[in-house]
Amino acid sequence: MRPKAGGDACNVYLYKRCVMSAYLSLENINMSFTAKGNTFCALDNVNMRIDRGELISIIGHSGCGKSTVLNIIAGLLQTSAGGVLLENKEVNAPGPDRAVVFQNHSLLPWLSVYDNVRLAVNKVFAETKSKKERHDWTLHNLALVHMDHALEKYPAELSGGMKQRVGIARALAMEPKVLLMDEPFGALDALTRAHLQDSLMDIHADLKNTVIMITHDVDEAVLLSDRIVMMTNGPAATIGEILKIELPRPRQRLEMADDAAYNHYRAEVMRFLYERQRAVAVA
């Protein structure tokens, strides 16, 4: 009456998965490219579990595959092995449940601020919201990022920070299960970046979205995140360390500057980046 060993293992695996299931999980992700007969392994054995409402930063040196991880979660890239589970369902194609805020905002230049957001709202809520509701929802999301004063402006008329706000509004308007941000503030000047970080913290406190953000800014990572995922350098990059940031929210930028815990976390990340994972010399 002994059960087959294989069957048992399988059951244990399923059991584990059901009990320990996270909101979003990355399972053994491997990403390899083949060019001219050579296989280049960009990511190897990337595992991550993210709870609902968490704000996660992924940090690492340029070229370590941070963006690749994000694009895999977004479904814009297909893994070579392993997969992404969102609420226990595999996702391997892009969709509005994983809205992306792109680094260069990616607003459509021929549409006004309002129409850029409305395009997304119309598509995602085509059946579930009436025309009036879609209009209100568009306005609501633009108000959330403080861009409701510029509805009829075109992207070319906006500053970098404003464009990024609209990009965030568009992503939020999709009511995504996970909000993916690819170095969202990387191209902005320091003051604008601080403003947008504060806005993001406010929105996150308000809506409790699940956010995954790519960054290479240590302060940004520590200030915003619940956990910081630090990636090793490629090739075959993987997750080197995960740092839990247990600073109470709401966090105030100015208070943090003198906060011992904050500075400890900051040093921790720096140590990882500059001692354990030196930037590649050629970079």
Place this chain on the structure above:
Amino acid sequence: MKSNVLRIAEQDKSSGAESTPVAVATQSTSHSSPPPTDAPTKWLGRDKLAGILRGVVLPFLTFAIVIGVWLLIHTHVVKAIPSPLDAWHKAVEIFSDPFYDKGPNDMGIAWQLLYSLGRVMAGFGLAVLVGVPVGFLMGMSPAFRTALQPLIQILRPVSPLAWLPIGLLLFRAVDPSAIFVIFITCIWPTLVNTAAGVQAVPKDYMNVAAVLRLGKWEIATKILLPATLPYIMTGMRLSLSIAWMVIVAAEMLTGGIGIGFYIWDEWNNLNVPSIIVCIVVIGLVGIILESGMSLIQKRFDYNLR
């Protein structure tokens, strides 16, 4: 300077209405006027006045020189070249009754121009109807592009007039042949620009489309078409200006009513002053076509809004 232009653009937009011509005017003046520095305002008005004066005086000088050389040629080199005054009198005569109609061989200049414009518009319209969709296919499908590229490479440098005999054979009539030649003239710039435009659509826009799960048709109409429109417009603008040049030559060969044959006819009658008038008129119509196209471009090209 840039912010200044931007502000003016905003004002135009906030003033509502589709007042594109106004926008054009304000923008061009803001370009040519000196940057608003902290110089006292009274000097600004003076600078502007000087700028306008310069804008009038310098071109006027050029015209004066050309007319002087023309006069010299008339008096000292080739007597048969009419004097500027002869040409002027001829112009007054021609434009005193541009719409007269004394049978198919004797019509006013306005009719000649309208017939030519009609052919240009027909050929141009057909070329846009064919060129834009085919250009789209070329931009979207590498296979399609590979298949068509060599043919286009070979045919593009050929003078459209070389196709006239083929047109005459195919259609056995003068009018469709001329339209056919204009079609050939316009198809290449339209095709090539549209294809280039589709290929130049940033990957980011496609990512946005993917995240929103837009369908194929939605991608074509909501992303590719608007993103490509500036390129299509450029192609159309190029096409139209070349077409207006080609129609004159084509009509000289085909005969009938039209500004091209009109010139040829006047040459056969040794009526040289009319030819000179025609040259100027063709140029002016060309300017009108060009500015018409740039108005349309301003309306549709998000880069110029």
